[in-house]
Amino acid sequence: MKKLSCAAVAAVAMLSAPQANANINPWQDCGIGAMIFEDNGVAAAISNLIWDLGTTAITSATVSEDTCKGSIIAKATYINENYEQIETDLAIGEGQHLNAMLDMFAPANRDEVVAELRKSIQLDAQQPTVKKAEALYMKTQALVVAG
Incomplete structure (x- = not known):
């Protein structure tokens, strides 16, 4: 009952x-x-x-509507699973994986976000991918919020 x-x-x-x-x-x-x-x-x-x-x-x-339906988890998972491709796209300045990540975050100032991410990307081969993916997520989120 x-x-x-x-x-x-x-x-x-x-x-x-x-x-x-x-x-x-x-x-x-x-x-x-x-x-x-x-x-x-x-x-x-x-x-x-x-x-x-x-x-x-x-x-x-x-x-914070973007926390609904697990979008935070989806973003973090995508970055973690595709970090190497996103890193390559950032080095070039464009690419499919970078675009997909940015589509998830939907920044108003997309070009500025890419420029800032390119400056701050961690190219340390000794650091675990999961740590670099976390740093990329946090930096992207901060740039989108600062918008």
């Missing part, structure tokens, strides 16, 4: 929720629930409601 009540509360909350973006349901697509249950919106909504009554989910949808 408790599960049915929680599901009913979640359904009512989802239907009556104000949304930052018409395509985003904060209880299903944002917050801790969406990070844990990426492919199960109902489980994500219930998790968000149980965790903190959905406040984290709503806050992330309102304040």
Whole structure:
């Protein structure tokens, strides 16, 4: 009976929720629930409601919409898995992998971001790729936010 009540509360909350973006349901697509249950919106909504009554989910949808549906994880994973190709593209100043990364971040000042990234790319062969990928992610995110 408790599960049915929680599901009913979640359904009512989802239907009556104000949304930052018409395509985003904060209880299903944002917050801790969406990070844990990426492919199960109902489980994500219930998790968000149980965790903190959905406040984290709503806050992330309102304040930082790009954290919804795991876009942070998707960006970081893409950079980590394609770091060498992105590094090569940055050395050239253009390329498919660099463009895909920039499409994920969607900077308003794309050319400036590329120029700054080219200056700051870490070419240290001794440093692990994961560390270089993390540095690239952090630098790109900082440049986009500074925009």
